[in-house]
Amino acid sequence: MSIINVRNLSLRYPGQQHQVLLDVSCNFPQHEITLLLGPSGSGKSSLALCLNGIIPHMVEAECWGQVNLNDTNLLVTRGLDTALQVGVVLQDPEQQFCTLTVGDEVAFGLENMCVQRREMAERIDHALGLVGMAGWEKVMLAQLSGGQKQKIAIAAVLALDPGILVLDEPTANLDPVAAHEIFNLIKHLQRQEQKTIILIEHRLEAVISQAAHLVVLSEQGRLVAEGEPEPTAMMLARHQLWDQLYLPRATRMVTQLRGIDHLASLPLSSKEAAAVLTTKPTNREAQSEGSDEFKQISENVPGNGNKVNEPGIRPLRDLTAEPLIKVQDLYGSYRPHQEVLHGLNFFIKRGEFLAVVGANGSGKSTLARALLNLLPNGYQGSIRLEGRELKRFKHKELFHHLGMVFQNPEHQFVTDMVENELAFNMNKSIPMPSRAALLEEYLNRFGLSREKKRNPYQLSQGQKRRLSVASMLITTPQLIILDEPTYGQDYRNNNELLQLITQINRDGTAVLVITHDMELVSEHCQRVMVLNNGYLQFDGPPSKLFRQPQLLAECGLQPPPIMALTEAIQHLNPNFPDCTRIDEFCSNWQKIYARADFKGVAADV
């Protein structure tokens, strides 16, 4: 039974030409988890805010259509009880807090509803208990970790006991373990507390198997599909609407290895996927597999684009030569005597692709700043770039060799036109005609040619990110550091960006990514460094890291999804070898299943 139904909803913000939502009709079933999906800019968040009447009653917008909650059209009337029925939790908890301590924050909604003090204490206690943080009332919000903040943001809404909870990307920028906890909490709220959950999420890995309903929007703000997860995902897959969605890796593997046209149903969990992948294909399936399916597998390994990066295969240049950067006994801090980094030793080779991972607050960003000599008190120990101590470089000179892309691309913009933004750091000694040509080349390569006269602030999220990367790369640095490059990006933007970065890396620039995205680590990086409380816990190939479950757990990390699929297959076939990478998985699967089955079927015919 649906509790909210949306009828022909269109929406436009004042002063804007285009409509954010176009004639959207959909339902949100009661007591279930509904996933609200779509690429960046598809109007998901706007739709979410319509669901409790914040749009149009508080945020101004022109709306047409109906949003019905219990026979009330929220677009017309927004009663007091609406706030009590539909709770909204936005992306960044830090930006939603309006008080200073946990207790005050959770009490805030109750105070607004004029709940008496005695009852308030009970309800705060209950809400904190639901998110597993009972007894934290007196702790300052500023002291909490990212995951804890998000739990408090949820508790602050739960205190009002809403029947419906709308969560807008609640795990963005959380480390994998914290994200996992939030998902478990959401599951618990639906199962045990009978809440209706409406969840906006880019990454479906952990949630799609829990959901009962999908609502998918297109880039233009139209409804693409709606319904139960499996048939809806199947429909999207059949119509090549893939890149709207960050479907689980296991699902993608099945469609790629078996071919979408031959699947009766689409597996959404690793377990189901393993079952499909280990059974013999039917005759019809096998025949078509012979034609072009293999080609597709080997050429179009998912996530890898066109096999641009194969850490195991591609030889590293100058293995014996002097490393690009050599770090010895590195200590770094923001305040005297409060070291964040504790005696790190490592090196970065020329043209290498490496990742720095670790829980929130483990010192990743501090390390990046140290590598650019940007810590307020400098660093202790030694960082040598091509044998020369970093401190001896003038800043301007240093940033010809090293580049960094920050989390918020806007911080990096220094001019008011895309083209100037790119030209800003260009080497002035290059003669004018070749400079113009280089500029054109970068605009093309990063898909920004059409936007070259626009203001950087007017670009879309993905374009802003590409521009910030392009403007750093145009000086051809030897090392580029990327802080959470995939954060807040949809599947397509993400893939495009990763392809660009891989391309850059192939051209010889060493790449260091700071990330929570374990698939990015396993698929693209030759090396990974794990930080834990400022200590270097691991430095080696990803495949080795992901085979150490205890270390992963200690450092707040999780293995990439392909390993869950491997494990599920090993459960059915203990002979299936360990895989940490997608191409590895594909070739193993082909060796064991595809070829044998194929021959067998062929002989039958």
Added chain:
Amino acid sequence: MSDYQTQQPDAANRPLLARINPAFKLLMLVTPTLLITFDYEPILPLVILLGASIIIMLTSGLTWKAFLAPAKWFILLAFGFTLFSLITRGTMDRPVEVICLLGPLRWGWSDILIALALGMRILTLGILSLGFVLTTDPMEFVISLIRQFRLSYHLGYAILAAYRFLPTFGQEMEQIRLAHQVRGIDQNRSPIAMLGSLKRYLIPMLATAVRRGERVAIAMEGRGFGAYPERTYWRDVKVTNTDWIALLVTSCCCLIIAWLLYQYGYLRLSLGFNLN
């Protein structure tokens, strides 16, 4: 604030000064502040400074270190103003009985007193406000303004939300500074260069501020903020007898000291700026 960073202690366990109703604590500052502002002898500020320091150290539970770390800025500021005043007065060509000479600078007794009075005034006002800030929880301050001073709660929470933003502004400026530095923009700290780079900082910061403001408003509205003309409060910020006693005692003490000093000619109140 600085002492309550990790955990909010229970009201009953707090030191006396931290237990006093914030609105009343603010009222406690009114009498000494007025007296200091309009007096231009250095004695009264000195007496109040000593008195206030003793009271703060005895009743706030702060350590000397925690108190002096921020206080040193006021000491420096006061010292700077005294010095500046001495130099300007030293160059003035007036008929005074010179008691001190330094190169071309000449000072009379009154010059030194006036310069000292200026410094003492700044230092004392600084220490008084520090005593308030270091022992007051901002949340309780806002609640007591709403409840005891009839401040509209809309305004009170707007102030609180803005207060929450302040540290993030600093963080964001730092992020922008770093991002620009990596792009090879020289960090010229001269005032003119800073003015020139203002636009580069302002646009991204404004963009973030607008977004943040909208988000926090949505989050507050989403939890029923402003639904009723009144609201209840989880934290009870009441007025107790202690608050009245503290207010009366401190205000009376200040007035008595001022009266005594006046009797002996060490207090001269003036509403103008005629310091000669």
